[in-house]
Amino acid sequence: PTPQPTPRKKSGGFYKFLLIAGILATLLGVWYAKESGSEQSRYERAVTLMNSGEYVEAIDIFEKLADYEDSEDYLLLAKAGYVDGHLDHEDSRTYWYLEELKDLSEGYREVYETLYQWKVEFLAVNTEEDDTTTDLSSASAENKVYWHFKITGGTPGAETELYYQVFVTGEKAEFEKFNDTYYSNSSGWIRAGFTLQNSTTAYCRIYDGNKELLGEKSIKIIK
Known part of the structure; x- marks a missing residue:
């Protein structure tokens, strides 16, 4: 089968x-x-x-x-x-x-x-390095004048270089650079002296790193 x-x-x-x-x-x-x-x-x-x-x-x-x-x-x-x-x-x-x-x-x-623009606030102008409150309207030409200021602004944690000019009426304003860099809420001062024959006005201007004006303050200088 x-x-x-x-x-x-x-x-x-x-x-x-x-x-x-x-x-x-x-x-x-x-x-x-x-x-x-x-x-x-x-x-x-x-x-x-x-x-x-x-x-x-x-x-x-x-x-x-x-x-x-x-x-x-x-x-x-x-x-x-x-x-x-x-x-x-x-x-x-x-x-x-x-x-x-x-x-x-x-x-x-x-x-x-x-x-976030940098800003300057002039605290006072006087003849003392440590006095940030007494703001004089005039000072003697025999004294050194201190311009006290505070810097604010900038992005968080940023620092900036600053320039300044200190001059009297009729003088050419030269740019000077700060030795230190600044951050928000930091402060400083600029010291300047003047030799005068007549009463005049002194100016202080502070600029940012691009030399854009941040602020200005003036004081009368007398004999």
């Missing part, structure tokens, strides 16, 4: 593969739907926070959402809102955000330059 072929058993590996693939696809779909819903809810919360002035929390969420919807645009709006609310008491965040915004908007560039 002709031998009959032995029937082969069907392998279950293929079916197991299909089963696992189906389960993974289902789980992936569930995760994607959940994640999409989570992003939408976080996006809506960030918009609500921004509209209520909670800019820091809104910014943190928008940064994590990356390119979801128009999060990048809202992120800039939130940063602008923070800056606008902190111009009178600026902090490191104000500086960080303005650094970014000034390259995108001429208006914020002007805000940046105004906020």
